[in-house]
Amino acid sequence: MKLTIAVDFDGTIVEHEYPKIGKQKLFAFQTLKELNKQGHLLIMWTYRSGKELDEAVEYCRQNGVEFYAVNKSYPDEKYDDSISRKINADIFIDDRNIGGFLGWSKYWELLNQITGQTFQAEILENKLKTDKSSIFGFLKRNKTK
Numbered sequence: 001m002k003l004t005i006a007v008d009f010d011g012t013i014v015e016h017e018y019p020k021i022g023k024q025k026l027f028a029f030q031t032l033k034e035l036n037k038q039g040h041l042l043i044m045w046t047y048r049s050g051k052e053l054d055e056a057v058e059y060c061r062q063n064g065v066e067f068y069a070v071n072k073s074y075p076d077e078k079y080d081d082s083i084s085r086k087i088n089a090d091i092f093i094d095d096r097n098i099g100g101f102l103g104w105s106k107y108w109e110l111l112n113q114i115t116g117q118t119f120q121a122e123i124l125e126n127k128l129k130t131d132k133s134s135i136f137g138f139l140k141r142n143k144t145k
Contacts, residue, residue: 001115002038002039002115003041003111004040004041004043004068004090004091005040005041005042005089005090005091005092005093006044006045006087006089006091006093007032007042007043007044007092007093007094008045008092008094008095009044009056009060010022010048011096011101012094012101013028013029013060014028016095018048019052021055021056021059025103025104027105027108028104029060029064030104031107032060033065035108036065040115041069042065042067042068043067043068043069043071043087044056044057044071045087045089046070057070072087073087073088073089091111
């Protein structure tokens with residue numbers, strides 16, 4: 001099962017520092033990249049617009065995440081008043097959900113349960129340990145004796 005997943009930026013991918021870009025949330029980019037590899041469509045769904053939106057999209061691109069669409073349901077959608085601003089997504093990941101932001105490892109687990117993927121925490125953890133951009137990879141490379 002492939003999902004369309006709408007993901008907020010501020011407070012979800014990065015700490016909330018709008019209009020600046022905050023510090024990356026733990027495992028955000030690793031999880032988003034893995035979801036992309038599984039074939040899910042990722043949509044950036046954010047309050048940002050103009051220059052701030054362009055900066056957020058570029059920041060994600062520099063961290064290896066390309067979105068299927070940004071602030072719209074599909075790449076070629078043209079906005080006018082006859083189209084609802086609610087986008088067509090199966091799941092919304094946002095820090096303003098009831099219950100707040102659950103953390104990327106929890107979203108990874110839940111999404112894999114929903115899609116019928118076999119979830120093993122060890123698989124993601126091992127990927128993160130070998131990923132040079134992850135905290136585990138950093139700690140492994142900088143381990144002091």
